[in-house]
Every structure is written in structure tokens, then in C-alpha cells.
Amino acid sequence: xxxxxxxxxxxxxxxxxxxxxxxxxxxxxxxxxxxxxxxxxxxxxxxxxxxxxxxxxxxxxxxxxxxxxxxxxxxxxxxxxxxxxxxxxxxxxxxxxxxxxxxxxxxxxxxxxxxxxxxxxxxxxxxxxxxxxxxxxxxxxxxxxxxxx
Numbered sequence: 828x829x830x831x832x833x834x835x836x837x838x839x840x841x842x843x844x845x846x847x848x849x850x851x852x853x854x855x856x857x858x859x860x861x862x863x864x865x866x867x868x869x870x871x872x873x874x875x876x877x878x879x880x881x882x883x884x885x886x887x888x889x890x891x892x893x894x895x896x897x898x899x900x901x902x903x904x905x906x907x908x909x910x911x912x913x914x915x916x917x918x919x920x921x922x923x924x925x926x927x928x929x930x931x932x933x934x935x936x937x938x939x940x941x942x943x944x945x946x947x948x949x950x951x952x953x954x955x956x957x958x959x960x961x962x963x964x965x966x967x968x969x970x971x972x973x974x975x976x
Contacts, residue, residue, distance in 0.1 A: 853895035866930035
């Protein structure tokens, strides 16, 4: 399965949430809450320069009492690791595991078209496996539970 399918089925598909390089962690936290997202791409003018995640902000809360005034550029991960929309889910998981990241931007025709998380990918893999299990059950006459308890 390709990342383009995950992106198309994701709520808010096609949205690329960004934050300006001069913004603070408080502004980032507000965007995380407002859009129910876990990562923001950091832009300087028209160029993506990094990514900041909820975890980054939470970690800073533990070390800095005035964390909300810190600029996102002081905490972001510089450079953007990405996958292409026609990459497989397995490939994306390997890239994310190699770089120890949970969110990855997706590129189509040299443009970022969205961001997927490990959770987005695992959900899609689970749903794909569930469909296969039901197909096998139909062929064999076995009853399969479709809910995880």
C-alpha cells in the first residue's frame, strides 16, 4: 500500500499545518490543540526549514519555566526528512524508525502535500489486515471478531 492512500483517508487530508520561524512554543501549542495535530512544519518565508512536535514542546516544559516564550527554531528538528506519496507504508516505517521520528511529511511533485504519523500508518495497516482476515474467514467459514477488546 502507498502513502498516498493513507493521506487521502486521513481527516484533514491535504492540509499542511505550518508555523512561522519567528513563532513561539506557546503559539505552536495553541495550533496543536486547535487542529488536533502532533507536528508542525516550520517555515521561513516560503521555505520549510524544520519540524516541531508536541513531544518537543512537552519535553521543554520540564526543563524551562518560561518555555512558552522560546522560539520554535530553538527547539525544532532542522532539515525535513520526507517520503514520497508513492512510497510504501513499510518503507515509511523503516525511514521513521531509522531516524526515530513519529511524523513525516509526504512529497508529491516536489511539493509537501501532507504529514502522516506512525499512528496513521499503523491504523491503515491494521485495517488492511482486518479486511484480509475477513476474506479468509468468508472463504473458510470461520467467524472473526472485528473489534479489539
